[in-house]
Amino acid sequence: VSFSLTILGSSSAIPTSQRFPTAHLFNAGERFFLIDCGEGTQIQLRRFRIRFGRINHIFISHLHGDHVFGLFGLISSFGLMGRKTDLHIFSPPQLESILESHLNTFGHERQFAIIYHPLTGSKPKRILDEARISVDTIPLKHSTPCYGFLFREKEKLRNIRKEVIRFYNIPVKDIMPVKEGNDFVQPDGTVIPNAVLTYAPPPVRSYAYCTDTQILPKIASQIEGVDLFYHEATFLRKDEALAKKTLHSTAGQAAKLALDAGVKNLILGHFSVRYKTVQPFAEEAALHYPEVHLANDGDVYSIEPGGLVFLKSIQSATAGQINDTDT
Amino acid sequence: VSFSLTILGSSSAIPTSQRFPTAHLFNAGERFFLIDCGEGTQIQLRRFRIRFGRINHIFISHLHGDHVFGLFGLISSFGLMGRKTDLHIFSPPQLESILESHLNTFGHERQFAIIYHPLTGSKPKRILDEARISVDTIPLKHSTPCYGFLFREKEKLRNIRKEVIRFYNIPVKDIMPVKEGNDFVQPDGTVIPNAVLTYAPPPVRSYAYCTDTQILPKIASQIEGVDLFYHEATFLRKDEALAKKTLHSTAGQAAKLALDAGVKNLILGHFSVRYKTVQPFAEEAALHYPEVHLANDGDVYSIEPGGLVFLKSIQSATAGQINDTDT
Numbered sequence: 344v345s346f347s348l349t350i351l352g353s354s355s356a357i358p359t360s361q362r363f364p365t366a367h368l369f370n371a372g373e374r375f376f377l378i379d380c381g382e383g384t385q386i387q388l389r390r391f392r393i394r395f396g397r398i399n400h401i402f403i404s405h406l407h408g409d410h411v412f413g414l415f416g417l418i419s420s421f422g423l424m425g426r427k428t429d430l431h432i433f434s435p436p437q438l439e440s441i442l443e444s445h446l447n448t449f450g451h452e453r454q455f456a457i458i459y460h461p462l463t464g465s466k467p468k469r470i471l472d473e474a475r476i477s478v479d480t481i482p483l484k485h486s487t488p489c490y491g492f493l494f495r496e497k498e499k500l501r502n503i504r505k506e507v508i509r510f511y512n513i514p515v516k517d518i519m520p521v522k523e524g525n526d527f528v529q530p531d532g533t534v535i536p537n538a539v540l541t542y543a544p545p546p547v548r549s550y551a552y553c554t555d556t557q558i559l560p561k562i563a564s565q566i567e568g569v570d571l572f573y574h575e576a577t578f579l580r581k582d583e584a585l586a587k588k589t590l591h592s593t594a595g596q597a598a599k600l601a602l603d604a605g606v607k608n609l610i611l612g613h614f615s616v617r618y619k620t621v622q623p624f625a626e627e628a629a630l631h632y633p634e635v636h637l638a639n640d641g642d643v644y645s646i647e648p649g650g651l652v653f654l655k656s657i658q659s660a661t662a663g664q665i666n667d668t669d670t
Numbered sequence: 671v672s673f674s675l676t677i678l679g680s681s682s683a684i685p686t687s688q689r690f691p692t693a694h695l696f697n698a699g700e701r702f703f704l705i706d707c708g709e710g711t712q713i714q715l716r717r718f719r720i721r722f723g724r725i726n727h728i729f730i731s732h733l734h735g736d737h738v739f740g741l742f743g744l745i746s747s748f749g750l751m752g753r754k755t756d757l758h759i760f761s762p763p764q765l766e767s768i769l770e771s772h773l774n775t776f777g778h779e780r781q782f783a784i785i786y787h788p789l790t791g792s793k794p795k796r797i798l799d800e801a802r803i804s805v806d807t808i809p810l811k812h813s814t815p816c817y818g819f820l821f822r823e824k825e826k827l828r829n830i831r832k833e834v835i836r837f838y839n840i841p842v843k844d845i846m847p848v849k850e851g852n853d854f855v856q857p858d859g860t861v862i863p864n865a866v867l868t869y870a871p872p873p874v875r876s877y878a879y880c881t882d883t884q885i886l887p888k889i890a891s892q893i894e895g896v897d898l899f900y901h902e903a904t905f906l907r908k909d910e911a912l913a914k915k916t917l918h919s920t921a922g923q924a925a926k927l928a929l930d931a932g933v934k935n936l937i938l939g940h941f942s943v944r945y946k947t948v949q950p951f952a953e954e955a956a957l958h959y960p961e962v963h964l965a966n967d968g969d970v971y972s973i974e975p976g977g978l979v980f981l982k983s984i985q986s987a988t989a990g991q992i993n994d995t996d997t
Contacts, residue, residue, distance in 0.1 A: 356747075356750055357747050357750055357751070358712060358713050358716065359716055360716040360717040360719075364743070382710060382713070382742075382743040383709060383710040383713055385685060386687070386690060386710055389686055390687040406775070406776070408743060409743075412739070412742050412743045412776075413709070415709075415735060415739050415742075416735060416736075416739045419683070419735045419736075419739075420683075420684050424684070437775070444771070449733070449734065449738070449739075451683075
């Protein structure tokens with residue numbers, strides 16, 4: 344079952360020729376979740392050949408343009424493409440009036456409903472709870488209300504040992520309780536322990552997304568041990584004062600948090616265009632966390648039960664550049 | 671003096687992996703005019719290495735998303751980049767309230783003024799009149815008020831023949847009247863005809879931009895003989911009924927108009943994603959107009975006094991594709 348992340352945009356507020364503003368496409372068992380939607384997101388989705396008509400849930404961290412401006416075009420294209428499926432949007436509450444006012448002005452005929460799920464509060468909340476996956480908010484601290492998102496698979500049923508099930512002649516109706524972890528009691532009263540009948544399912548996988556925010560050491564407990572952790576690293580340590588002032592984080596701060604939380608894999612992104620290359624972000628993070636990934640548009644991370652596999656970069660390498668233009 | 675056009679987006683309402691929504695960058699003597707601003711325009715400007723901080727005038731043909739949605743991000747980036755120069759926006763009047771409401775919600779600190787120039791009326795109007803160039807509206811017919819734009823250089827001063835000026839000892843103060851086409855009268859009353867003193871300046875160059883619109887044969891007189899004519903060709907003849915219904919044009923209709931108007935060069939664009947390739951657009955247009963250019967993102971057309979030079983395609987060839995994605 345797929346559990347993968349495609350980076351659609353890895354720049355901060357200003358895009359570059361190589362990096363679009365923030366957007367992630369998260370695929371959990373072929374359910375597509377779009378996380379943030381910077382300008383040009385629909386173009387990246389096409390470029391990376393993602394069948395984006397299958398996106399039914401969009402999560403918007405906060406209402407700054409570089410995380411939102413792609414929504415207008417994406418929703419417009421959904422309408423033109425004849426979409427009929429409900430679209431769920433999770434975001435700070437003000438988005439509803441902004442988007443509805445937009446749709447009134449620019450909207451084409453639309454055959455699908457938009458269902459708004461306002462994000463509120465300063466404590467983590469479960470905002471999606473499905474059979475296979477849950478999504479919780481991670482309240483962050485930025486210049487406007489902002490939330491990270493924690494995606495976690497549900498515990499799976501235990502795997503049955505077919506030969507043992509056959510040996511004990513367990514009827515079909517009793518298989519589900521066994522998969523759920525129960526022992527099996529034979530007609531004569533003999534108890535067959537569950538551990539004999541089953542073996543453990545693969546561990547649940549998880550992905551935590553945190554941007555934009557000043558560093559929040561207290562979230563370590565909520566994201567403890569996640570398989571994949573994306574955190575913004577807008578600045579380098581030498582600009583830590585600026586990070587504090589603008590409520591952003593440095594690469595070093597994010598790496599330290601990743602270490603404290605014992606996450607299995609760390610990805611940094613949202614690089615400020617004031618820097619020419621990403622190399623210093625890797626060097627700074629390596630002082631705290633053993634191996635760090637720096638996001639590039641088009642990178643796909645796939646989390647296998649045993650850990651992370653870096654699948655491939657869809658688009659041509661960015662050669663580590665951030666800002667290669669002079670305007 | 672430069673007089674060139676860069677295609678930033680050549681798709682219609684839905685962008686593709688190869689074609690962004692509509693936007694043109696027109697450079698007249700190093701004055702940069704942005705014409706329409708579809709989603710991702712600022713990214714294309716960076717990709718094509720255009721110093722877009724020099725854009726002081728933006729012309730919006732009409733208020734459909736694929737011609738407007740890039741404005742929000744572009745203006746936001748201007749703010750973040752520290753722009754201080756006034757920005758002039760020419761558009762149907764409703765844009766002002768839309769954009770101002772946006773800037774109130776998403777706006778960063780901004781050190782430059784936006785000056786709105788509402789486009790109105792059903793007759794051509796001069797909306798910009800500078801020393802070297804003028805811009806007139808070309809009223810079009812679409813499902814919402816829509817205007818094309820005619821850019822035309824001002825008549826230049828005549829070139830003086832230096833050796834003749836020297837021969838007649840013409841004082842410096844009398845040079846300008848001669849450049850303006852006047853004869854020179856010597857102290858003894860002898861008239862030296864201007865044609866002896868000067869030769870003609872290069873002819874003025876012009877560019878006409880028309881999208882989105884149903885075909886309007888009556889505009890032929892306004893655009894007569896322009897050096898470069900961009901017209902939308904959303905559909906092919908086989909879908910002419912659909913073109914009529916949606917107030918768009920076919921490739922054949924646009925080419926026939928180009929022939930009637932005696933334009934020197936024709937570029938078609940705004941291709942519907944219902945078609946897989948652009949080849950049929952060229953074939954259909956060739957039935958009416960001898961040589962047609964099909965717009966690709968990144969193409970640069972430079973108009974020399976003697977006619978058109980196709981400079982180069984900045985980005986890799988699109989191989990004539992329109993829609994290569996399946997969503």
